[in-house]
Amino acid sequence: MPDQKIEAYTDPAGGWGSARSLVEILTREEIPASGAAMLMKQNKPGGFMCVSCAWSKPAKPATFEYCENGAKATAWEQTRKRIGPDFFERHSVTELLTWADYDLEEKGRITHPLRYDPQRDRYLPVSWEQAFEEIGRELKAIREEDPKAAVFYSSGRASLETSYMYALFARMYGNNNLPDSSNMCHESTSKALPQSIGVPVGTTVLEDFEATDLILFFGQNVGSNSPRMLHPLQDARRRGVPIITFNPLRERGLERFTNPQSPIEMLTRSSTQISTQYHQVKAGGDIAAIAGICKALFAMDRQAQNEGRPRVLDIDFLSEHTHGFEKFEKFCDRLEWPALEAKSGLKREGMEAAAAVYARARAVIGIYGMGLTQHRRGTETVQMFVNLLLLRGNIGRPGAGICPVRGHSNVQGQRTVGIADEPSLVPLDKLKAMYGFEPPTEKGMNTIETCEGVIAGKVKAFIGLGGNFIRAVPDTQRMEEAWRGIRLTVQVSTKLNRSHLVHGEIAYILPCLGRIEIDEQASGPQAVSMEDSTSCFHGSRGVASPISDHVRSEPWIVAQFAKATLAPNPKVDWNAWVGDYAKVRDAIEATYPEKFKDFNARLFEPGGLHKPLAARERKWETQTGKANFVVPPDGLDMDPDMKSDRRDVLDLITLRSNDQFNTTIYGYHDRFRGVKGTRQILFMNENDIERLQLADGETVDVVTEAADEFAREVKGLRIVKYDIPEGNCAGYYPELNVLIPLWHHDAQAKVPAAKAIPVRIAKAAELAVRD
Ligand SMILES: Nc1nc2c(c(=O)[nH]1)N[C@H]1C(S)=C(S)[C@@H](COP(=O)(O)OP(=O)(O)OC[C@H]3O[C@@H](n4cnc5c(=O)[nH]c(N)nc54)[C@H](O)[C@@H]3O)O[C@H]1N2
Ligand SMILES: Nc1nc2c(c(=O)[nH]1)N[C@H]1C(S)=C(S)[C@@H](COP(=O)(O)OP(=O)(O)OC[C@H]3O[C@@H](n4cnc5c(=O)[nH]c(N)nc54)[C@H](O)[C@@H]3O)O[C@H]1N2
Ligand SMILES: [Mo]
Numbered sequence: 001m002p003d004q005k006i007e008a009y010t011d012p013a014g015g016w017g018s019a020r021s022l023v024e025i026l027t028r029e030e031i032p033a034s035g036a037a038m039l040m041k042q043n044k045p046g047g048f049m050c051v052s053c054a055w056s057k058p059a060k061p062a063t064f065e066y067c068e069n070g071a072k073a074t075a076w077e078q079t080r081k082r083i084g085p086d087f088f089e090r091h092s093v094t095e096l097l098t099w100a101d102y103d104l105e106e107k108g109r110i111t112h113p114l115r116y117d118p119q120r121d122r123y124l125p126v127s128w129e130q131a132f133e134e135i136g137r138e139l140k141a142i143r144e145e146d147p148k149a150a151v152f153y154s155s156g157r158a159s160l161e162t163s164y165m166y167a168l169f170a171r172m173y174g175n176n177n178l179p180d181s182s183n184m185c186h187e188s189t190s191k192a193l194p195q196s197i198g199v200p201v202g203t204t205v206l207e208d209f210e211a212t213d214l215i216l217f218f219g220q221n222v223g224s225n226s227p228r229m230l231h232p233l234q235d236a237r238r239r240g241v242p243i244i245t246f247n248p249l250r251e252r253g254l255e256r257f258t259n260p261q262s263p264i265e266m267l268t269r270s271s272t273q274i275s276t277q278y279h280q281v282k283a284g285g286d287i288a289a290i291a292g293i294c295k296a297l298f299a300m301d302r303q304a305q306n307e308g309r310p311r312v313l314d315i316d317f318l319s320e321h322t323h324g325f326e327k328f329e330k331f332c333d334r335l336e337w338p339a340l341e342a343k344s345g346l347k348r349e350g351m352e353a354a355a356a357v358y359a360r361a362r363a364v365i366g367i368y369g370m371g372l373t374q375h376r377r378g379t380e381t382v383q384m385f386v387n388l389l390l391l392r393g394n395i396g397r398p399g400a401g402i403c404p405v406r407g408h409s410n411v412q413g414q415r416t417v418g419i420a421d422e423p424s425l426v427p428l429d430k431l432k433a434m435y436g437f438e439p440p441t442e443k444g445m446n447t448i449e450t451c452e453g454v455i456a457g458k459v460k461a462f463i464g465l466g467g468n469f470i471r472a473v474p475d476t477q478r479m480e481e482a483w484r485g486i487r488l489t490v491q492v493s494t495k496l497n498r499s500h501l502v503h504g505e506i507a508y509i510l511p512c513l514g515r516i517e518i519d520e521q522a523s524g525p526q527a528v529s530m531e532d533s534t535s536c537f538h539g540s541r542g543v544a545s546p547i548s549d550h551v552r553s554e555p556w557i558v559a560q561f562a563k564a565t566l567a568p569n570p571k572v573d574w575n576a577w578v579g580d581y582a583k584v585r586d587a588i589e590a591t592y593p594e595k596f597k598d599f600n601a602r603l604f605e606p607g608g609l610h611k612p613l614a615a616r617e618r619k620w621e622t623q624t625g626k627a628n629f630v631v632p633p634d635g636l637d638m639d640p641d642m643k644s645d646r647r648d649v650l651d652l653i654t655l656r657s658n659d660q661f662n663t664t665i666y667g668y669h670d671r672f673r674g675v676k677g678t679r680q681i682l683f684m685n686e687n688d689i690e691r692l693q694l695a696d697g698e699t700v701d702v703v704t705e706a707a708d709e710f711a712r713e714v715k716g717l718r719i720v721k722y723d724i725p726e727g728n729c730a731g732y733y734p735e736l737n738v739l740i741p742l743w744h745h746d747a748q749a750k751v752p753a754a755k756a757i758p759v760r761i762a763k764a765a766e767l768a769v770r771d
Contacts, residue, residue, distance in 0.1 A: 003676070003677050004676060004677040004678045004718075005676040005677060006674055006675055006676070006697075006718075006720050007674050007676070008674045009252065009671055009672055009673070009674045011252075011258075012252065012255070012256035012257050012258045012271035013222075013223035013227070013230065013252045013253035013255075013256065013257045013258070013672060014068075014223075014227070014230065014257050014258045014259055014260045014271075015257075015258035015260060015265075015266065015269070015271065016258075016260075016266065016269075017671055018067070018068040018227075018260045019068075019260050019266070021068050021072075021671065022068050022071045022072070025071070025072045025075045025076075025666065025667075026071070026075050028075075029075040029076060029078070029079035029080065029081065030079065030080035030081065031075050031078060031079070031080070032080075035074075035075070035078065038074065038078065038516070038543055038544060039064070039066055039071055039074060040063075040064070041543050042065060042066040042070060042071075042074060043057045043061055043065040043066060043070070043228075044061050044065060045059075045061075045538075045539075045604050045605070045606045046539075046541065046604050047540075047541065047543065048515055048516050048540045048541060048542060048543055049409060049515065049530055049538050049540040050066060050070045050073065050074070050409060051073050051074065051077055051157060051409055051514065051515050051516065052067075052069055052070045052072075052073035052409065052661060053069070053070070053225060053226045053228075053405075053406075053407070053408075053409065054156075054226075054405075054406040054407060054408060054409050054410070054411060054412060054530075054531075054532050054533045055226040055228050055229050055405070055532065055533055056205070056206045056229075056532050056533055056534040056536065057532060057536070057538055057607070057608060058206055058607060059606040059607025059608075060606070062231070062261060063261070064261050065228070066228070067227035067228050067230075068227060068260070069224065069225075069227055069658070069661070070227070070228065072659075072661075072666050073661055074516060076105075076495075076661075076664065076666060077109075077494065077514040077515075077516055078514070078516055078544055078547075079108055079109065080108075081106070081107060081108025081109070082108045082109055082111050082547065082548070083107050083108050083109065083110045083111065083495075083496055084111045084112065085111075085112055085114075085124070085125040087107065088114070088122045088123045088124065089122070091122075092120075092121040092122055093116065093121050093122060093123065093501050093503075094121055096496075096501050097498075097501050097502070100665070101471065101497065101498065101663055101664070101665045101734065102665040102666075102667070102668070104495075104496045104497055104498065104501075105495040105496060105497060105664055105665070107496060108495070109494055109495060109511070109514075109547045109548070109551075110493060110494065110495060110496060110509060110511040110551075111511060111547065111548035111550055111551065112125045112511065112548070112550045113125065113126050113127070113128055113131050113508065113509070113510050113511060113550065114126060114508065114509040114511075115130075115131065115134075115506075115507070115508055116503055116506070116507035116508070123500070123507075123509060126508075128552065128560070131508055131510065132560045132561070132563075132564040133564065134506065135488070135490055135508060135561065135564060135565075136561075136563075136564025136565045137564075138461065138487065138488045138506060139173070139461055139488070139561075139564075139565045140565055142460045142461050142487065142488070143173060143174060143565075145460075146460070147173065147174030147175055147440075148174070148175045148177065148442075148444075148458075149458060149459060149460040149461065150173060150175065150177065150459075150460065150461035150462075150463070151177040151179065151445060151450050151453070151459050151461065151462050151463070152166060152167075152169070152170040152173075152177055152178050152179075152463050152465070153178075153179050153180065153447075153450070153462065153463065153464045153465065153467060153469055154166060154178070154180045154181070154414060154419055154464075154465040154466060154467070155180070155181045155408060155464075155465065155466035155467025155468075156180060156181045156182060156185075156406075156407060156408025156409070156410055156411025156412075156414055157408050157409055157410060157411075157466050157467075157515070158410065158414065158465050158466055158554050159410060159413075159515070159528035159529055159530055159540070159554070159555075160410065160413050160414075160416070160417050160528070160529045160530060160531065160537070160585075160588060161528050161529065161555055161577075161581045161584040161585065161588070162465070162528070162554040162555050162558055163410070163413065163414040163417050163418070163419050164417040164418060164584060164587065164588050164591075165555055165558045165559065165562070165574075165577065165584060166178075166419070166465055166558045167417065167418035167419050167420075167426075168418070168431065168435070168562075168572070169558060169561055169562040169565075169566070170444075171418075171426075171428075171431065171437075171439045171440060172435070172437055172562070172566050172569070172572075173565060173566065174440055175440050175442070175444050176420070176421050176422070176423050176426075176440055176442065176443060176444030177421065177444040177445045177450070178418075178419050178420060178421050178444055179421060179444075179445055179446045179447040179449070179450045180411070180414055180415075180419050180447070181407065181408055181411055181447075181467055181472065181662075182407075182411050182412075182414070182415060183421075183446045183447035183448065183749075183750065183751065184374075184447055184472060184473070184751055184752055184754075185370065185373065185374075185406075185407045185408075185411065185751065186373055186404055186406055186407065186411070186412075186751075187373070187446070187746070187749035187750065187751045188372070188373035188374075188375075188378035188379045188381070188382055188746050188748075188749040188751050189201070189202075189373060189382055189404045190415065190749065191379045191746075191748045191749040192378075192379045192380070192382035192383045192386070192630075192748075192749075193382065193386070193402070193404075194621075194622070195383065195622065195628060195630060196382075196383050196386040196387075196622075196627065196628050196630055197386060197395055197402070197615040197620060197622070197627050197628075198614055198615055198619075198620045198621035198622040198627075199613050199614055199615040199621065200415070200425075201404070201412055201535055201613070202401065202402050202403045202404045202406075202533065202534065202535070203395055203396065203401035203402050203403075203613055203615050203616050204365055204400075204401035204402065204403040204534060205534045205535070205536070205610065206232065206534060206607070207398070208363075208365060208398060208399050208400065208401055209232035209233075209235070209236055209365065210232075210235070210236075210399075211363060211398045211399030212236060212241060212363050212364065212365045212399040212400065213241055213361045213362050213363055213364070213399065214241060214242055214243075214244070214357060214358060214361035214363075214364045214365070215233070215236060215241060215242070215243045215244070215364070215365050215367060216243075216244050216246075216354075216358070216364060216365070216366045216367065216385075216388075217243055217244065217245040217246070217247075217254065217275065217367045217368075218245075218246045218247070218286060218366070218367065218368040218369075218371060218372050218385060219246065219247060219286065219368050219369050219370060219371015219372045219373075219755075220247075220367060220368055220369025220370070220371060220405050221247075221251045221253060221254075221369065221655070221656065222251075222253045222254060222274075222405075223251055223252050223253015223254065223257070223658070223672055224251075224253065224656060224657070224658040224672065225369070225405070225407075225656060226405050226533075227253065229405070230253060230257045230259075230274070231259070233257070233274055234257055234259060234272045234274070237272050237273065237274060238272065242276040242277070242357055242361075243274055243275050243276055243277075244275065244276065244277040244279070244354050244357060244358075245274075245275040245277065245278050245279065246279045246281045246286060246289055246371075247278075247279075247280065247281065247371060248280055248281060248282060248283050248345075248371075248653065248724055248725050248728050248730075249280070249653075249655075249673075249683075249722075249723070249724055249730065250278060250280065250723050251672065252672035252673075253274070253672065254274050254275050254278070255273070255274060255275060255278070256271040256272065256273055256274060257271060257272050257274055258270065258271040258272075259272075276357075277350075277353060277354060277357070279346050279350050279351075279354065280345070280346075280723070280724075280725055281344050281345055281346055281725070282343070282344060282345030282346075282651070282725045282727060282728060283371075283651045283653050283725070283728045283755055283756045284375050284376075284377075284651060284755065284756040285343055285344035285345050285346070286344070286371070286372055286381050286384070286385075287343075287377060287380060287381050287384050287632055287636055288339070288340045288342075288343035288344035288636045289340075289344040289346055289351060290381075290384045290385060290387070290388050291331075291332055291335055291340060291384065291636065292335075292337070292340040292341075292344060292346070292348065292351030292352075292355075293351050293354050293355045293358065293388060294328075294332045294355075294387065294388055294391060295332045295333075295335055295337075295340070295351075296351055296352045296354075296355035296356075297312055297313065297355050297358065297359060297391055297392075298313075298329060298332055298333065300312045300355065300356075300359055301313045312359045312392075313391050313392065314391070314392045314393035316393075317390075317392075317393030318390070318391070318393075321393070321396075321618060321620065321626055321627050322390055322626050322627045322628070322629060323622075323624040323625075323626035323627070323628050323629070324624075324628050324629035324630070324631070325629055327629065327631055328387055328629035328631055331631045331632075335636070339636060340636070343636045345725045345726075345727070358388075358392070359392075361392075362399070363394065363397060363398065363399030363400040364389065364392065364394045364399075364400050365394075365399070365400060365401055365402075365403055366385050366386075366388070366389050366394070366401070366402050366403060367403045367404075367405060368382070368385060368403070368404055368405070369404070369405045370407075370655075370754070370755065371755060372385065373404075373746075373749075373751055374746075374751055374752065374753055374754040374755040375746060375753050375755055375756055376744065376745070376746060376747065376753045376756070377632065377634065377637075377746065377747065378746040378749060378751050378753070379746055379747070379748040379749050380630070380632040380633075380634075382404075383630040383632070384630075384632060385402065386402055386627075386630075387629050387630065389401075389402060390627055390629060395615055395618075395627060396615055396616055396617060396618035397618075401616070403533070403534075404533070405533055406532075406533040407662075409515075409530055409532075410530035410531060412531045412532070412533065412535070413529075413530050413531030413537070416531055416592070416595065416611070417588055417591075417592070418591075421443060421444035421445055421446045421449070422443060422444075423439070423440070423441050423442070423443060423444075426439075427591060427592070428441065430591050431591070434571065434587070434590065434591065435569065435571045435572050436569065436571045437569065445459075446750055447469075447473060447750070448473075448742065448745055448750040448752070449750070450462075451473055451474075451475070451479055451482075451742055452742065454479065454482045454483060454485070454486060455478065455479075455482040455742075457485055459486055460486065460487045460488065461486065461487060461488040461489075461490075461504075462486055462488070462489045462490070462504065463490045463492075463561070464489070464490065464491040464492060464493070464499060465492050465554065465558070466492060466493065466494075466554075467499070468497040468498060468499045468662070468663040468664075468734075469499050470483055470498055470499045470502050471497065471498045471499060471663040471734045471737070472662065472663055472734060472737070473737065473752070474737055474740035474741065474742050474744065474745075474752045474754070475710075475712070475737070475738070475740060475741060475742040476734075476737045476738040477712070477738050478710060478742065479742075480502045483502050483503070483504070484502070484503075484504070484505075485504075486504035486505070487504055487505050487506065488504050488505070488506045488507075489503045489504035489506075489507045489508070490507070490508045490510060491507075491508070491509050491510065492510045492512050492554065492557055493509060493510070493511060493512065494511065494512060494514050495664070496509075497663060497664075498663075510552075510557055511548070511550070511551045511552075512551055512552060512553065512554050512557055513542070513546055513547075513551050513552065513553045513554070514542075514547075515528065515540055515542065516542055516543060516544050517542045517544050517545065517546045517547065518542040518543065518544065518545060518546065519542050519546075519553045521553070521556075521578060521579050521580065521581070522578075522579035522580065523579050523580040523582075525541070525542070526553070526555075526580075526581045527539045527540060527541045527581065527603060527604075528540050528555075528581060529585070529599075529603060531611065532608065535610065535611040535613060536607065536608025536609060536610055536611070537596070537599070537603075537608050537609040537611065538604075538608045538609075539603035539604045553578075555577065555578055555581060555584065556578050559574035559575070559577060559578045562574050563575075582600050585599045585600050585603070586599075586600065594612060595611050595612065596609075615627075646705070647691075648692060648760055648761075649705045649758050649759065649760060650684075650688060650727055650728060650729045650758075650759055650760075650761065651727060651728050651729070651756040651757065651758060651759075652702070652728075652729050652730065652731065652736065652739065652756070652757040652758075652759045653728060653729070653730040653731075653754075653755050653756065654730070654731060654732065654733040654736045654737070654739075654740075654754045654755070654757070655730060655731075655732065655733060655755075656732070656733060657669070657670035657673070657675070657679065657732055658670050658671050658672050658673075659671075660732075662733075662734075663734045665679070670732075673722075675720065678718065679732045679735055680716055680717050680718055680735070681717060681718055681720050681731055681732065682700060682702065682717040682718065682719050682720065682729055682730070682731050682761070683720050683722035683724050683729060683730040683731065684719050684720070684721065684722060684724065684729045684761075685721075685722070685723075685724050685725065685726045685727075685728065685729075686721050687726050688726055688727070688729070689719060689721060692761055694719055694761065694763065695719065696719055696720070696721040697718065697719060697720075698718070698719050698763070698764075699716055699717065699718055699719075699764045700717055700718075700719055700761050700762060700763060700764055701713060701714065701715045701716065701717070701761075701762050701763075701764050702714045702717055702731075702736075702739060702759050702760070702761055702762075703739075703759060703760050703762060704739045704740075704741065704757060704758065704759055705758040705759060705760050706741045706744070706758065708741060708743075710741070712738055712739050712740075712741065713738070713739075714735065714736055714738055714739060715764065716764065717731060729759070729761070733754060736757075737754075739757050739759060740752055740753070740754060740757050744757065
């Protein structure tokens with residue numbers, strides 16, 4: 001573990017800090033100089049699509065269309081380091097369970113298929129044939145008893161081709177148990193937007209950033225998690241477009257940015273101010289903050305009417321296109337400023353200032369991330385944001401729209417091609433007609449339901465297509481204990497992680513090619529495809545040599561699952577699909593003809609193939625046929641079970657450092673937040689530190705405040721005095737997931753409420769005595 005240092009960081013996002021960090025990781029992962037050539041193909045038409053975030057890929061890419069964290073992701077995947085069979089000769093699984101996430105993944109790419117040997121407590125190499133023979137046999141036996149006892153998880157990285165095949169395999173197996181990472185992420189979006197505007201995804205495209213005249217920015221950390229988005233933001237700022245931010249933390253990427261690819265900015269050390277207003281809303285205070293802005297808008301609108309000036313609200317749009325406006329107006333009228341201030345943590349003047357700018361803007365983009373979705377009322381928070389945009393007709397017009405920033409590089413696309421526990425989201429009739437089987441119609445398990453199923457002993461097999469399920473989900477300790485009761489666990493992975501070590505009775509690790517590698521099949525090297533945050537499909541072609549002769553592609557692995565488990569079906573030629581992925585794309589187009597028109601022919605179209613979105617055309621595919629105002633049924637309350645009146649309970653935000661991709665930890669630094677060499681951190685407001693009689697730098701233990709029988713505790717966090725609202729504290733995911741009760745999730749979408757966990761802080765010594 002490197003030396004620890006906490007010291008405020010004063011540089012902008014991007015800039016020299018970013019350039020240095022990039023060189024560091026390329027060196028550490030032993031990427032040769034040719035690695036730079038590889039980076040030149042990142043996010044370019046005909047090249048490969050970044051394995052990091054899902055941000056839009058422009059039609060005219062920059063010479064270097066990658067960011068510090070995209071380059072880190074490439075280096076991490078294309079590292080020279082390897083985990084071969086000898087690694088497990090040296091390390092038992094029991095030993096590896098004591099390793100940190102960083103140490104596990106840092107050892108390099110897994111080169112051989114592996115099976116857990118309980119006698120030796122080790123993973124040992126196994127042939128692909130033997131692996132699929134046993135996996136197939138087990139899956140068949142489980143299905144005999146109960147076809148709903150197997151679960152097919154996917155992390156959001158696998159391509160459209162792989163995902164389509166995987167979802168079909170699960171349904172032919174006999175269930176809709178297709179939980180995915182989106183269940184922990186933007187599921188709140190997927191639940192909120194169809195009710196509000198009749199589409200499940202954002203409505204903005206990259207061109208909208210060129211036509212917008214205001215950006216509202218809620219709960220997303222652009223500088224670390226989607227840095228390439230800083231380019232359109234910087235361009236907008238240069239045109240004088242204001243950016244109004246709501247975030248409990250002052251995130252550096254939302255304050256200042258130096259484009260590391262601009263020699264002038266780098267040499268002159270100049271930077272662009274990003275946010276023009278910065279509101280440090282309390283965690284979970286967004287419904288109140290947005291309600292406050294709406295209330296102010298209603299007041300301005302009435303005043304304008306009294307004075308005979310043009311209306312502030314877009315009355316034509318409201319009457320022609322929306323439903324529920326009067327009810328929403330009444331809701332806002334009834335709210336009192338003191339309650340809005342208390343719940344949001346903001347002053348009335350702040351909310352009014354945001355409303356004043358909003359009222360003047362012609363076209364507004366609303367951007368958001370996990371700060372809105374990962375709450376008990378995440379779905380309603382997203383709908384509240386849409387309500388605000390509707391008031392001035394900011395959906396379905398150039399330069400305007402709602403822009404959820406998606407996580408994994410193909411998480412949005414996976415849903416588009418059938419990864420869904422909700423059968424109503426999938427054209428089952430079409431699948432039935434195309435493939436001659438009876439698709440299951442019962443709802444499957446999502447991520448939280450899978451966890452509940454594992455605890456109840458109902459899950460007999462878990463297949464993981466990427467990801468690190470056990471580390472990403474809440475209630476780590478309870479889940480790890482229950483997990484060992486599963487009969488079969490199979491993880492398709494690139495790198496070693498904790499989900500391999502906490503395993504079922506029979507356990508496999510199946511190593512796969514990464515997206516950056518050349519994928520050679522019968523018809524030659526293959527391309528795959530993905531969908532970005534702005535609903536554009538892009539082709540991607542691997543450029544690097546495979547890391548080992550023993551790894552296989554994800555489509556190949558999925559096809560082997562199917563062939564080993566299902567009775568032959570003349571209508572599904574898995575071998576032909578694996579031999580030529582264009583045939584899978586034909587099948588995708590046949591299943592979803594409107595979305596994927598001329599898919600193969602247009603695979604590498606610069607800027608991507610735009611998926612049609614009704615709401616962009618102001619066509620509302622909702623039950624009312626209009627865009628709906630949705631009034632939060634619980635008013636301003638974010639968490640009905642939370643005992644927020646207790647003065648010593650804080651709301652804990654779990655978030656990402658600048659040196660990680662989800663559970664993949666690249667290192668122990670969080671440059672922008674001034675943290676070096678540690679992740680065992682608890683950011684606290686100085687008044688809370690004083691009130692709770694603690695001290696900056698002190699080591700503390702954190703305990704969840706929950707009315708159930710389970711003790712949840714993390715020991716040994718270092719307090720860092722930080723600019724964060726009173727009553728909130730923050731620390732890193734996944735280390736703190738142990739503190740999140742499984743039931744602490746969004747009511748509708750079941751996204752774990754990772755951004756407001758009620759906790760108590762105790763001096764380390766006190767707890768030691770109590771123990
Ligand atoms: N480099 C890198 N890139 C990534 C990832 C990564 O781990 N590393 N992860 C990928 C994935 S899967 C995802 S989903 C995205 C995640 O990207 P983000 O959506 O940025 O996720 P978080 O890091 O969890 O940060 C959420 C932000 O919300 C703020 N916040 C917390 N609570 C609240 C609140 O109640 N209200 C408001 N308004 N703000 C709040 C936090 O301060 C933080 O700035 O990024 C993707 N891209
Ligand atoms: N407390 C808290 N919990 C959270 C969150 C939070 O903000 N706070 N965020 C949630 C969110 S938004 C998400 S998306 C989830 C993330 O949950 P997951 O998507 O399950 O987790 P990742 O960490 O992205 O998965 C990393 C692993 O993926 C494997 N991998 C990498 N590349 C590939 C590939 O190309 N193919 C295959 N097959 N495997 C690959 C590697 O083995 C690596 O160890 O976590 C959620 N959990
Ligand atoms: Mo995510």
